[in-house]
Structures are given as structure tokens and as C-alpha cells.
Amino acid sequence: MEKCAVVEIEKVFFAYDGETVLEDVNLTICEKDFIWIVGPNGGGKTTLVKLILGLLTPSGGAVRVFEKSPQQARSKIGYMPQHAHLDQRFPVSVSDVVLMGRLGEGRRYGPFSKKDRQVAYEVLEEVGLNEFADRHFASLSGGQQRRLLIARALASQPQLLILDEPTANLDLLVVRELYELLHKLNSQFTIVMVSHDPAFVSQAVKNVVCVNRKVAVHPTTAVGDEVLSELYHGHVRMVRHGHSAAEKE
Amino acid sequence: MEFIDAVFNHTFMLYALLTGVLASIACGVVGTYVVARRITYIAGGIAHSVLGGMGLAYYLKVVQGLSWLQPLHGAVVAALASAVTIALASIYLKEREDTVIGAIWAIGMAVGIIFIAKTPGYSENLMSYLFGNILMVTRGDLWLIAALDAFVVIVGYLFHKQIAAVCFDEEFARVRGVRVQLFYLLLLCLTALTVVILTTVVGIVMVIAFLTLPVAVAGYFTRKLWQTMVLATLLSIFFMTFGLALSYSPDLPAGATIIILAGLTYLIVSVIKALRKI
Numbered sequence: 001m002e003k004c005a006v007v008e009i010e011k012v013f014f015a016y017d018g019e020t021v022l023e024d025v026n027l028t029i030c031e032k033d034f035i036w037i038v039g040p041n042g043g044g045k046t047t048l049v050k051l052i053l054g055l056l057t058p059s060g061g062a063v064r065v066f067e068k069s070p071q072q073a074r075s076k077i078g079y080m081p082q083h084a085h086l087d088q089r090f091p092v093s094v095s096d097v098v099l100m101g102r103l104g105e106g107r108r109y110g111p112f113s114k115k116d117r118q119v120a121y122e123v124l125e126e127v128g129l130n131e132f133a134d135r136h137f138a139s140l141s142g143g144q145q146r147r148l149l150i151a152r153a154l155a156s157q158p159q160l161l162i163l164d165e166p167t168a169n170l171d172l173l174v175v176r177e178l179y180e181l182l183h184k185l186n187s188q189f190t191i192v193m194v195s196h197d198p199a200f201v202s203q204a205v206k207n208v209v210c211v212n213r214k215v216a217v218h219p220t221t222a223v224g225d226e227v228l229s230e231l232y233h234g235h236v237r238m239v240r241h242g243h244s245a246a247e248k249e
Numbered sequence: 250m251e252f253i254d255a256v257f258n259h260t261f262m263l264y265a266l267l268t269g270v271l272a273s274i275a276c277g278v279v280g281t282y283v284v285a286r287r288i289t290y291i292a293g294g295i296a297h298s299v300l301g302g303m304g305l306a307y308y309l310k311v312v313q314g315l316s317w318l319q320p321l322h323g324a325v326v327a328a329l330a331s332a333v334t335i336a337l338a339s340i341y342l343k344e345r346e347d348t349v350i351g352a353i354w355a356i357g358m359a360v361g362i363i364f365i366a367k368t369p370g371y372s373e374n375l376m377s378y379l380f381g382n383i384l385m386v387t388r389g390d391l392w393l394i395a396a397l398d399a400f401v402v403i404v405g406y407l408f409h410k411q412i413a414a415v416c417f418d419e420e421f422a423r424v425r426g427v428r429v430q431l432f433y434l435l436l437l438c439l440t441a442l443t444v445v446i447l448t449t450v451v452g453i454v455m456v457i458a459f460l461t462l463p464v465a466v467a468g469y470f471t472r473k474l475w476q477t478m479v480l481a482t483l484l485s486i487f488f489m490t491f492g493l494a495l496s497y498s499p500d501l502p503a504g505a506t507i508i509i510l511a512g513l514t515y516l517i518v519s520v521i522k523a524l525r526k527i
Contacts, residue, residue: 053424055423074424074425074426075426077424079421079424081420081421081424085418085420086418087285087287087417090285090416090417091285091468091471091473091474091476091477092413092417092472093472093473096473096474097417099410100413100417100418100422100425101425103410103411103414103422104425104426104427109408110406110407111406111409111410112410134472136472152421156425
């Protein structure tokens with residue numbers, strides 16, 4: 001029996017400066033699901049994620065995460081924000097970045113504990129970056145930096161992973177590697193991923209959520225088309241986009 | 250040699266040397282946060298508002314007869330008030346933060362100039378506030394600087410992980426349950442106290458340079474925030490001590506000599522680093 005209480009969004013509305021961003025959103029996310037949130041820029045993808053994280057409060061309706069309010073459930077959420085806003089010149093090492101995922105877990109005052117460091121080491125190993133622990137953040141490649149931010153999200157020992165644009169500005173082969181990692185992690189975690197790039201859907205994704213003011217959910221189905229697989233260097237799944245929400249501007 | 254004799258024979262030189270070392274500690278720790286978070290403009294605003302507090306305290310001391318009051322006390326109050334105002338402005342009027350900083354910058358100076366003008370006495374005081382006079386540090390100032398230093402270091406130690414996370418990735422820190430606005434306010438208050446300490450050495454006008462130059466040099470050689478802090482502190486101690494020594498015999502202004510030393514070092518290190526890349 002599948003448990004579907006990871007995220008429950010009911011009749012949610014959200015307006016920003018009087019302008020409706022999300023309208024009558026209903027969405028249920030079940031355990032071990034892998035959701036891809038797609039949609040045009042300004043369509044409300046990031047808003048939807050911020051509602052789940054409790055960084056924004058809906059103008060109407062209810063958001064429940066693990067049957068609690070998003071704020072109460074935050075400690076069970078591993079979050080990877082957009083990569084673009086990070087300052088590449090910030091003096092921070094790989095292990096420092098991962099340790100930030102331990103905030104709110106261990107003791108509040110003073111340096112991180114031995115346990116925090118142990119967890120940080122384990123998650124770095126999980127994403128294959130343990131040998132880079134002492135390197136400067138900026139010395140990592142774009143793909144490695146994304147892995148690092150995923151590791152930081154894992155360091156919170158979450159049950160739900162939320163990733164905002166994890167693949168932006170990466171080349172296709174690196175993207176594929178990243179999906180392999182996410183596919184592996186999906187056996188332990190529920191994953192919600194945002195991307196404005198709907199060019200192809202990795203085989204790891206189980207459900208696609210289209211957001212453009214309204215929200216529609218589509219299960220993915222395997223595509224037999226070899227040409228398409230060739231094009232994207234790997235297995236692709238197809239989404240049947242037969243709904244009206246996406247066309248409505 | 251003359252300098253070393255002076256340190257052993259004159260208490261004012263000893264105090265100057267101690268002030269330099271103490272100021273370097275706060276400078277290394279907080280300067281690292283300021284540079285990493287790119288808030289030097291805020292530090293500049295706070296520094297200039299300090300003149301208002303110093304001027305008012307000086308006026309109250311001389312004209313109103315509050316003899317226990319020192320300009321440094323006024324400086325602490327003005328700096329903290331500015332830090333709180335700027336933090337509140339950035340939380341509630343996000344897009345107008347720079348206007349608020351500019352206003353605090355200029356109004357603080359204006360208030361200070363008016364009070365100093367209305368206070369009988371040497372106008373030299375204004376010069377020493379603006380450009381620093383490390384040789385005029387008193388025993389009382391030294392204790393106050395030591396106390397501020399201790400506060401900055403203890404808070405920095407206890408909350409380093411939260412402050413660092415807020416500086417690097419505010420949104421992530423918020424999701425991890427860190428009270429981001431509170432720690433931003435705390436960071437600005439630490440900046441305010443450090444600015445006050447540095448003001449006594451290099452003066453209001455040159456504070457920003459000293460808050461950033463040792464950190465900028467240290468940043469070339471370190472990968473972690475705490476390493477930057479330690480190296481910046483050591484560099485700062487070197488600039489302060491060596492600058493003081495250099496300025497002694499030819500009777501140069503100490504603050505300006507220290508700044509030029511730090512600035513030259515930064516210039517040389519960045520040129521060498523740039524040449525190596527080519």
C-alpha cells in the first residue's frame with residue numbers, strides 16, 4: 001500500500017502583489033515518487049516549491065507536508081536551491097558546504113559536532129565527492145557543484161528531496177550522470193524536481209507536473225522510439241500533454 | 250630601534266601597539282564576513298554615522314558637563330543604531346536598502362559636524378575622528394576595545410556556522426530553520442562594533458579599507474572562512490605594528506601609514522597572482 005501523505009496540496013491559491021500566480025492547485029505526492037515540475041518561466045514552478053517548503057504562505061487553501069504544516073515538516077526536507085545565485089568567490093570548502101546541511105540538526109552553538117562531520121563524509125561519499133572534501137567550492141566543475149548541493153540536501157537526513165533547477169546550464173552528458181544519481185537516490189527518498197527545460201524527461205521520473213497558473217499531473221510512459229533515445233544519449237520517457245492548463249496564458 | 254625604545258618608555262606607544270593587536274582580531278573575524286557577504290557599503294555607512302555619535306558624546310561631555318562620557322561611547326551607540334536601522338530597512342523595504350545606507354552615511358556625518366562645531370575646544374578632534382589617532386588611545390579606551398573584541402570573538406565562535414550559512418546561501422539556511430533575519434542583524438551589529446574599534450586606529454574615512462584589505466590578501470591563500478579569519482588577523486597585526494613603527498621616526502600619521510602599507514601589500518599580491526595566471 002502506497003503512502004501518499006508526503007505532500008498534500010488542496011485548493012491552493014497564491015497571489016503576488018495582487019497578481020494570481022497559482023490558481024486552484026490540487027496535488028498529492030506519494031512516498032518514493034519522483035516528480036518533475038515543468039512549466040514556462042513565471043508560470044509558478046518556484047512558487048509551488050516555496051509553498052511546500054513553507055517559505056511562502058498560500059492566499060487560500062492548505063499545504064500539508066508529512067501531515068504537518070510545512071514549517072514543522074522542514075527538518076524532513078532536503079532542499080537544493082537554484083545554483084545561479086551562489087557566489088563563486090565565497091571562501092568555502094566542499095566539506096563546509098555539505099556541513100551547512102547539518103544546520104538545525106545537531107547542537108545550536110559552537111562548531112559542528114563529530115556526528116555532523118561523520119554524516120557529511122558519508123553523503124559526500126554517496127555522491128562521489130569524498131576525495132574533494134578539502135577543495136575550494138569554486139574549483140569544482142558545474143556538475144560536481146550540483147552533486148555537492150545534492151549532498152548538502154542529503155546531509156539533513158531528509159525523507160523528501162526538493163531540487164530547484166538542478167540541471168540548469170549543464171551539458172547533456174553531465175545531466176545524464178546527475179539523473180543516474182537521482183535515480184539511485186529515489187529508492188530511498190521522495191524526489192520533487194523543478195526544471196523549466198522540458199526537452200526530455202529522464203527515465204527516472206515517474207510523474208510530471210505541469211505548472212502554468214494551474215497544475216496538471218501526467219504519469220510518464222516509456223518511449224519505444226529509438227531515434228529519440230539516440231538523440232538524448234539514453235532512455236527517455238514520454239509525457240502525454242493532453243490538457244488545457246499548459247496552453248492557457 | 251627608536252620605535253622599540255618608545256614602546257618601552259612611553260605608555261601611549263604601548264597602548265597604541267596593544268590597540269593595533271586587539272583591533273586586528275575583530276578586523277580579521279568580522280572583515281571576513283563583510284567581504285564574503287559583500288556588505289562593505291553597509292560598513293561604510295555605519296562608519297560614517299559613528300561621527301554623529303562621537304560628536305554628540307563630545308558635546309555632552311564638554312558643554313553639558315557629563316565628564317564620564319567618552320566619544321567612544323557615543324560611537325558604539327551610533328554604530329549599533331545604524332546597524333539596526335539598516336537591518337530593518339533591508340528586511341522591510343528590501344529594494345531601498347541602498348538609499349537608507351546613503352542617508353545614514355550623510356546624516357551621521359552632518360550631526361557630528363554640527364555638534365563638534367558647537368563644542369568649544371580644538372578642532373583637531375574632528376581630524377582625529379576622521380583619520381584616526383592611535384597615539385591618543387587611553388587606558389579606558391583600551392578596556393572598552395578589549396571588551397568589544399571579546400564579544401565579537403565569542404559571538405563569532407558560537408554562531409559561526411549560522412552566520413556563514415546566511416552569508417553563503419540565505420534561502421537554504423532559512424529552510425534549515427536558521428532565523429536568517431536575526432543572524433543578519435547580528436552580523437551587522439558585529440560589523441558596527443568592529444567599525445568602532447577600527448575607527449580609533451585608522452579613523453572613520455579609512456575604516457572600509459582596513460576592513461577589506463587584510464581579508465582580500467588572506468583570501469588569495471585560503472579556502473575556508475576560518476582560515477581567512479586567522480590569516481587576515483595575522484596580516485592585520487603585521488600592518489598595524491609595522492605601520493606604527495614606520496610612521497614613528499619621520500612623524501607620519503600612523504593611520505595613513507598603516508593603510509598605505511596594507512594597500513601596497515594587496516596591490517603587490519594581486520599583481521603577482523594575476524601574472525601567474527597568464
